[in-house]
Amino acid sequence: MLRATDLRFRYQEGGPWIVDGASLGVDAGETVAIMGPSGSGKTTLLHLLCGLLAPAEGEVLLAGEPISRMPDGKRSRIRLERFGFVFQFGELVPELTVLENVALPLMLAGSPRGRAEERARAQLELLEIGRYAGRRVGEISGGEAQRVAIARALVHEPHIVLADEPTGALDHDTSELVVGALVDPAVRRGAALVVATHDSLVADATDRVLILTDGILKQR
Numbered sequence: 001m002l003r004a005t006d007l008r009f010r011y012q013e014g015g016p017w018i019v020d021g022a023s024l025g026v027d028a029g030e031t032v033a034i035m036g037p038s039g040s041g042k043t044t045l046l047h048l049l050c051g052l053l054a055p056a057e058g059e060v061l062l063a064g065e066p067i068s069r070m071p072d073g074k075r076s077r078i079r080l081e082r083f084g085f086v087f088q089f090g091e092l093v094p095e096l097t098v099l100e101n102v103a104l105p106l107m108l109a110g111s112p113r114g115r116a117e118e119r120a121r122a123q124l125e126l127l128e129i130g131r132y133a134g135r136r137v138g139e140i141s142g143g144e145a146q147r148v149a150i151a152r153a154l155v156h157e158p159h160i161v162l163a164d165e166p167t168g169a170l171d172h173d174t175s176e177l178v179v180g181a182l183v184d185p186a187v188r189r190g191a192a193l194v195v196a197t198h199d200s201l202v203a204d205a206t207d208r209v210l211i212l213t214d215g216i217l218k219q220r
């Protein structure tokens with residue numbers, strides 16, 4: 001599904017290589033955790049995988065197509081359609097309700113509001129958080145917001161779900177709920193999941209764990 005080969009990346013010419021020969025393959029329905037200390041390049045790697053950053057060397061293939069070499073417009077469209085992204089702090093839009101937040105990616109992709117909200121509601125029900133639909137983001141807890149962020153990442157049925165320390169700001173029990181909400185639907189739907197994490201709870205729930213050190217991914 002997603003294959004990255006010998007990726008190298010640095011933010012400034014002449015600066016340190018943040019990613020220095022990393023390779024990774026994830027199949028449909030497979031879940032992979034990427035672990036590594038803070039600053040090891042996990043976020044950078046996720047951004048390379050979805051084409052938000054372009055590698056200096058190596059390439060990222062999505063279903064055999066090199067996203068790293070697509071024109072910008074096509075790459076953005078593919079990112080919107082095929083990828084779902086869960087951020088560490090959810091990054092929901094505070095002015096909108098939970099339902100509107102989850103409907104947003106569908107509307108950005110051109111879906112009419114009614115249809116988008118119908119699918120958003122179904123996704124919230126699936127994650128058993130339908131009761132929050134009408135609430136503003138400021139009126140729910142951190143763990144609830146993170147499950148809303150997962151609903152938003154899954155609502156357009158992406159082929160690849162990328163999650164960046166999704167439990168980084170949560171306590172143990174809430175983390176368990178969030179891990180279930182992230183891993184189970186991804187697997188059930190045959191999406192590939194790559195999750196950057198410090199959390200052994202997340203690592204224990206995935207099929208494979210890779211460690212990012214010195215810009216390279218190694219088997220644990």
Ligand SMILES: Nc1ncnc2c1ncn2[C@@H]1O[C@H](COP(=O)(O)OP(=O)(O)O)[C@@H](O)[C@H]1O
Binds near residue numbers: 011039042044
């Ligand atoms: N936009 C940026 N410009 C320059 N350096 C950056 C930028 N973003 C991250 N870095 C650096 O790249 C390294 C890896 O960062 P990051 O990918 O955020 O690691 P992690 O997610 O594992 O904490 C760090 O040294 C960080 O300071």
Ligand SMILES: [Mg+2]
Binds near residue numbers: 043165
């Ligand atoms: Mg990070």
